[in-house]
Amino acid sequence: MELNDLIHHSGEWLKGTGPFGHIVLSSRIRLARNLTLTPFTNRANKKEMESVLKAVEAAVGKISYFKGAAFFRLNELDNVGRQFLVERHLMSHDHASAPQGKAVIVSHEEALSVMVNEEDHLRIQVMQSGFNLDGTWEIMNAVDNALSEQLPYAFLPEWGFLTACPTNTGTAMRGSVMVHLPALVMTRQINKVLSAIAKLSFASRGFYGEGTQAIGNFYQISNQVSLGHSETDIIQNINGLIRQIIEQEEQARQALLVQNRAALEDKIWRAWGVLNNARIISSQETIELLSTVRLGVDVGVITDLAPTTLNELFIMIQPAHLQKIEGKKLGASDRDVRRAQLIREKFQAV
């Protein structure tokens, strides 16, 4: 599989078919793993990083979950190529920023990916559509077991999996759920919800990962604590929290429909109007408007637009994607024109 093969289809997790797809975009689990005999990436030399790359490449070659997967060495990709993988949520900004000695493995359908030599030797990620952390863990657990047959993991019975950062020690697991909460934002209840999340020791981040602000009313909610609880306990805790958030968002949507239907419909159709007619549009404006249109689809105001089309647009309107689609470098103002065109094409194809 080549990088360019990814351009025209989207990852499994964007299909919008999973449970509670009207509020939950995706579920994701990440495990950090290190090899016992090699220094962690921050202290490894070129040769040691290369030995990790080789060991991981050989291991995944023997595991059926990685059949047909691509192994991208980051120094063999250009800037746009690396950014493209970041935009698809297949790797972190940090991983892309220092490409030497690093790689990312991407499975068919993009449900499974592994960053090699990020902060930890392996950062394994499984993503699924909708609210489905249990199913996500089932896949992850099997993949991790298979990998641990092949690779000597750094592990102590007392402290679990040993990671470069002590905040990940133990299960070294981060489970996260991406929720779309426009009604809680519109009814000004979101800060109450976010502060409750923080009090319960969970983290909330924006759509575009660590350090990003909430944009388009998307929030990625994840566990902070990784030691002292089993993986399934952590997942059950996240599940409980997400169920409450879903309920609150549903109530807020109902309240808007009952009390402010005309105003809500007006906002939705205006967003639709701009996206269908704009000739120049920034990514920030696009994301805000797509969020409103998505709410319109979810509450049944807009009826003939597939959730997949919208979900894909959140990814495809980003800079590296636009440049990959166009097949050449585009400056910021050219991208704003190309973005507006892409949105019209996608909406008119419906």
Place this chain on the structure above:
Amino acid sequence: MASMKCNKCTKKATVHLTEIIDGKVMEMHLCEDCAREQSQHMEQQFGLADLLAGLTDFGKHVPDVQQSVSLLKCASCGLTYEDFRKFGRFGCAQCYIAFKAQLKALLKKIHGASVHLGKRPAREVPLAVPVETAVPGALPAPQEETMESLRVKLQEAVGREDFEQAAALRDKIYGMEGRG
């Protein structure tokens, strides 16, 4: 000065920030709301290292102990405990053994627990302990105190909270290093 507009919205800017990144000076003018948002964003980005430094800042009232602990060093990768405190990252799996006495409390502060209850790898590999090169047939080496053995003893002393012994060992290490 004419009233300035916020760089992020159109409200009046009341907060003025100067950031220096890689020697480049950037000025930012923000309204109160945007400034609050920006500071939350910055906390998210930079909070971790500060937080870790804060968490490992134990025993401030006994500076001797803190200094002794700073001398600890991982024999496998060479990372000192001081460096770990500064950067918040371990250098290798062996660091967990080298700093074991200190880590229990740190992990408890971070996670509220210090015992792993999750899964185990399908194939467990013992953490390799670096072995000093031995010459076959040679007589047992005299019990000469090396820097390494002193550091181990120091760590043990700190672990059992024998601070007097720790301070004595620290002075010995300083002596060998030609300090103090």
